[in-house]
Amino acid sequence: MAEQLVGTVTHYFGKAQVAAIKITDGQLDVGDTVHIIGHTSDFTQKIDSMQVDRAPVQSAKVGDEIGVQVVEHAREHDEVFRVTPD
Numbered sequence: 001m002a003e004q005l006v007g008t009v010t011h012y013f014g015k016a017q018v019a020a021i022k023i024t025d026g027q028l029d030v031g032d033t034v035h036i037i038g039h040t041s042d043f044t045q046k047i048d049s050m051q052v053d054r055a056p057v058q059s060a061k062v063g064d065e066i067g068v069q070v071v072e073h074a075r076e077h078d079e080v081f082r083v084t085p086d
Contacts, residue, residue, distance in 0.1 A: 003035055003081035009074045010065065018067045019074040028066070028082060029059040036070065038078030045071045 006028050011020040019036070021028075028034070028047065035044045050057055051067045060066045 002084045002086055004084065005079060006034070006082045007080040009036065009038070009076055009078040009080060011076060012070075012074045013067075014073070017069055017071075017073075019070045019078075021066050021068055021080050023060045023062055023064045023066065025062065026082065027059055027061050028080075030057075033083040034068075035081040035083050036072075036074050036078050037081070038075050041072065041075055041078045043070075043072045044083065 004026055006026045007021045007023045009019050010022045030047055030049060033044060033046050047068055050060060052060065052064055
């Protein structure tokens with residue numbers, strides 16, 4: 001499995017379990033698998049949905065800031081990698 005850095009977590013909303021992710025490289029689509037890793041975070045999950053300004057979107061590109069519901073606690077500055085099969 002190869003991984004490509006696509007962004008960074010900028011904020012985590014604990015009550016809703018949503019991570020705000022700034023896309024810095026490449027593109028992220030609904031259905032992609034991401035690996036979120038940081039100082040104490042390290043988990044992989046599939047993106048079931050994402051939002052930009054509370055509106056659902058199917059993909060995000062460089063410069064977008066998206067909200068994604070996450071399965072574990074994410075922290076600011078965690079790196080977000082898109083996982084691709086080799």
